[in-house]
Amino acid sequence: MVDRAKILDAVKTAIEKAPKRKFSESIDITINLKNIDMAQPKNRIDETILLPNGTGEKTGICVIGKGDIVTQAKDAKVDLIIGPEEVERLGGAPREARRVASTYKYFLAETAVMPQVGRFLGPRLGPRGRMPMPITGQTDIRPIVERLRNSVKIRTKDKT
Structure with a gap:
């Protein structure tokens, strides 16, 4: 078991020893x-973790409903924002559906359109781990969107 101080020390050392670059760098942590x-x-992990200060980047969010x-x-x-008729159209346009699935990180879908999303967009969103979070019609999505903008998704691979 590795404690928090060791991890923070390792990240700090990596930042200090890295050569200066002319672009904004990021750090990946592999566990x-x-x-x-x-x-x-x-045994798999698939979680969205809220960060206190966000990631510093713009997070793409798509709402279907x-x-x-x-x-x-x-x-x-x-x-x-995608309407129900647009979901069906994207089902017939696999290239555009792939682009949407790759461009946006989080998807929210109204429960009434979830069957259509699963049928038409499921083959594009599922393998990327981006299936929409179902929301009911009376749910206020503004706090959900704010939380997702300050979150990061952590996911383990299935067989490695």
Whole structure:
């Protein structure tokens, strides 16, 4: 078991020893999990963690729905809003559906359109780990969008 001080010290050392670059750098942390069978779904990690100060980058968020959800999404300044008829159109345009799935990090979908999303966009969103979070019609999505903008997704690979 590694304690928090050792991890923070290692990150600080990596930052200090890195040569100066003419671009904004990032740090990736790789953690090896030993003696855990990742083929078992119960052992996998797929979590969204809220960061106190965010990541410093713009996070793409897409909302799928109609009516009040669309109004709230506009108020929250969501990057893309897709209606139910647009979901069906994207199902017939795999290249554009792949682009949408790769461009946006988080997806929120009204529960009424979730069957359409699963049928038409599921093959593009599922493998990327970006299936939408279902939201009901009376849910206020503004706090959800704010939380997602300051979050990072942590996910383990399934067989490594």
